[in-house]
Amino acid sequence: MERELTATALQPEITARFASLIERGALAHAYLLVGNVNMGTVALATEVALRLFCPHQDDQGHPDRTCPECQRVLSGNHPDVVVARPEGRQIKVDQVRYLKAEFSKTGVEGEKKVFIIEGAETLTGSAANSLLKFIEEPGPGVYIFLLTPNKNAVLQTVQSRCQVIELRPLPSEMVKEQLQEAGVPEYLGPLAAGLGLSAKQGASLMEDDWLPTSVKLVFDWFKEVASGDPLSFVDVQTGFLKQGSDRAKQLVLLDLVTMVWATCFSPSLFD
Numbered sequence: 001m002e003r004e005l006t007a008t009a010l011q012p013e014i015t016a017r018f019a020s021l022i023e024r025g026a027l028a029h030a031y032l033l034v035g036n037v038n039m040g041t042v043a044l045a046t047e048v049a050l051r052l053f054c055p056h057q058d059d060q061g062h063p064d065r066t067c068p069e070c071q072r073v074l075s076g077n078h079p080d081v082v083v084a085r086p087e088g089r090q091i092k093v094d095q096v097r098y099l100k101a102e103f104s105k106t107g108v109e110g111e112k113k114v115f116i117i118e119g120a121e122t123l124t125g126s127a128a129n130s131l132l133k134f135i136e137e138p139g140p141g142v143y144i145f146l147l148t149p150n151k152n153a154v155l156q157t158v159q160s161r162c163q164v165i166e167l168r169p170l171p172s173e174m175v176k177e178q179l180q181e182a183g184v185p186e187y188l189g190p191l192a193a194g195l196g197l198s199a200k201q202g203a204s205l206m207e208d209d210w211l212p213t214s215v216k217l218v219f220d221w222f223k224e225v226a227s228g229d230p231l232s233f234v235d236v237q238t239g240f241l242k243q244g245s246d247r248a249k250q251l252v253l254l255d256l257v258t259m260v261w262a263t264c265f266s267p268s269l270f271d
C-alpha cells in the first residue's frame with residue numbers, strides 16, 4: 001500500500017514558510033509552485049488548503065487530517081477548494097469558464113476560497129490571458145496555486161502576477177525508497193528518478209512490465225541508430241508507436257530518448 005507523503009515530509013522548509021505566512025495572515029493571493037508532482041507541488045497546495053480550513057489544528061498549526069473539513073479537502077469534495085487539471089493535453093475551454101465563474105463567487109461555507117490549478121503550463125495563451133484579471137485581483141480570502149513542472153512554459157504575464165516558489169529536489173534516498181515501494185526494480189531506480197516519476201506513476205508504469213520493456217526498446221533503438229542500422233527507422237513505427245498507447249506513455253518514451261542522448265548511458269547496461 002502506497003504511503004501518503006505529506007508536504008511536511010516532501011518539502012519541510014517551504015511548508016514551514018507557508019505555515020508562518022498563514023499564522024501571520026500574510027499569505028499572498030497567488031503562487032506559482034514549480035516542480036514535478038513527486039516533489040510535492042500538489043501536496044504543498046493541499047497542505048495550505050488544509051491549514052486554512054481545518055478547525056482542529058495542533059499548537060504548530062498542523063491540520064489533524066481526520067476531521068470532516070480535512071477529509072473533504074483530501075477527497076476533493078470541499079466546496080471552497082476548486083481543483084482544475086488538464087484533461088488530455090490541456091486545460092480545456094469549459095474548465096476555464098468554470099474557473100472564471102468560481103472566481104466570481106464568494107466562499108460557500110466561509111470567507112476563504114482556494115484554487116489549485118495543476119498543469120498550469122497547459123493553459124493556452126488565450127485561456128491564461130482570460131484568467132489574468134482574476135489572478136491579479138482575486139478578491140479577499142481567495143488564494144490561487146498554479147502548479148507546473150516547467151516555469152518557462154507558463155506565460156510571463158502569469159508569472160509576474162504570482163509569487164514563484166521553486167521546490168527543492170527530493171533527497172536521492174527518499175526518491176529511491178519511494179520507487180522501490182512502488183515496485184520499480186532497483187536497477188531502474190536512477191532512471192525512473194531522472195524521469196521525475198512519482199511513486200504512483202512508477203507503480204502504474206510497472207504494470208505488464210511496461211517500463212522495463214520500454215527501456216529496452218529505447219536502448220536497442222539507440223544502438224541501431226548509433227551503428228547506422230536502417231532498421232532504426234522501422235522500429236519507430238513497429239515499436240515506439242505500439243508502446244506509446246496513450247499520451248502519458250508517449251511522453252515517457254520521449255523523455256527516455258532525450259535522456260539517452262543527453263547522458264550517453266551505456267546501452268550495455270541493459271543487455
